[in-house]
Amino acid sequence: MKLIRTVDAEGAVLCHDVTQIIPGTFKGPAFRKGHVITKEDIPVLLSIGKENLYVWEKKEGMLHEDEAAAVLRDLAIGAHMSASEPKEGKIELTADCDGLFKVDSGALRLVNRTPQMMIATRHGNTPVRKGDKLAGTRIIPLVIEEQKMNDLSACVREATGGRPILSLHPFVHKRIGIVTTGSEVYKGRIKDSFTPILERKLQEYDTEVVGHEVTDDDDRMTTAAIWKMVGLGADVVLCTGGMSVDPDDRTPLAIRNTGAEIVTYGAPVLPGAMFLLSYLQTEGNRTVTVCGLPGCVMYAKRTIFDLMLPRILANDRITADEIAALGEGGLCLGCSTCIWPNCGFGV
Template sequence: MKLIKTVDAEGAVLCHDITQIIRGVTKDAVFRKGHIVTKEDIPVLLSVGKDTLYVWEKEEGMLHEDEAAEVLCEICKGDHMERSQPKEGKIELTAACDGLLKIDTKALKGVNAFGQMMIATRHGNFAVKKGDKLAGTRIIPLVIEEEKMKTVKAQTMELTGGKPILELKPFHHKNVGIVTTGNEVFHGRIQDTFTPVIVDKLSEFDTEVIDHVTWDDDDKKVTASILNMIEKGADIVICTGGMSVDPDDKTPLAIKNTGARIVSYGAPVLPGAMFLLAYYDRMAQGKNRRTVIMGLPGCVMYAKRTIFDLVLPRVMADDEVTADELAALGMGGLCLNCPTCTFPNCGFGKGY
């Protein structure tokens, strides 16, 4: 850095904050480190007693914090995202549409372990709305080696396969079939209070319920209905009830007998331990078509938030859920049943 006269500072970059003190009114930085001085700024700087300024002197091989911030932004920003202009080495990313946020956590950790730079994000695998803040980047020093930024970019691209660290997967329209099971509901002994809960949760997304049937505990009828809904074009089939290990709870067997690939029967989430997830893949009109089949345990009917709330956004974004990912939900998979629910702004489902 070098010392120059304030009257000659137009276009120069400040090396430190400039504080303005007005008794009883303010004591704050009137200009921040990294600010590029304009002609209009000069009278203000003189008014706070700055006849001279320490400014950044461009050096070969060094980047100003805002220039380096552009590199971090390029590493992070995926499609369907908007960005802010660089300010004090910071750039923020926001969602340009509703969707599911995905984060390459290994690459994110790699950048943050590199030193002199950081990326902070919200949790991945959760739904976001248009305009939501997704991430913020920051270069720590005022200037940083250009070679260092090239190295972190190369290493990150190697980890991600050339993709950005953040990905926003838009939600898609889904046709849904619902199979309600249980002798007590089928014979009218109790009212079906499960289906309205499912319909309400589906209404948060672009969905259409194209079929709904109610059966007793007959696995063959349930299997036939699932396959029939798939034939009708259901992208999602949701089965409610009959998900425990009791001998007369036959929904898991009915799902298995469709020939669908069972991802997991059981998940380390409370509420939601008896959850079942399966994928039914087939060729239709020369294209591979997939229907997601979910068996929902009874807790989804009465608990505010469950495993269903963690998996449904991923299904809506065509984001395949693996058995390993379900297993990883154990840490953070315990809902605390807070008197006032703040989900998703809480720790539920945010393990690793």
């Protein structure tokens, strides 16, 4: 840094905060470290007694914190996101639409293992709404070596295959078919209380229910009902009831008999251990997601279904390994005031 006269400081970058005191009214920074001085700033600086200033001296091979923050921004930002203007080495990213937020955790760690810089994000694989804050970047020192930023960029792009660290997948309109199983409902002994709960959850997203069938404890009837939903154009079929291992709970068998690829029957999530996820390929080359939902979805505030539904609605194909990884964080604590997805459940 170097000391210059304030009257000559236009375009220079402050190396320190400049404090202003207005008796009885204000005491604080009039200008912060890293501020680029404008012509209009000079009279203000002189009025608070700053005739000389320490400013950053541009050197070859060094980047100002805001320039370096822009490098982190470009590594992180994906489609459907907006970035704030750099300020004091910080940039914030926000969502431009409703969707599923995802993070390349390995690439994020590459950045955060590199001294003098960081990116902090919300949890990946969670739903966000337009305008939500997604991430913030920060360069720690006022200046940083340009080569360090270039080296980091090369490592991150190699790790991601050139993709951004963060991505936002817009939710897609989905047609939903519901198949309710169980002789007690089919024969009218009890009222179907599961479907209204599903409908309320689906209303949180861009969905429409195109059909609803109720079946007996007969796997063939349930298989036929699933195919009927597919024929009605359903993109997702949700089967309720009959998901335990009791001999008369045959919904998993009915789903398997459709020819669907079973990703998992069982998940390390509580509530939701008896969840089934599968993908059914139709003759028209459509992929229909078929789920078997355990009874907990009917009475628990948040379950495995809440973790899976945003991914299904964003066309984000789910693997068995990803479901296995839910074991860490897969225990819902049943808080009296639920703040999901802004908590640790499922992440």
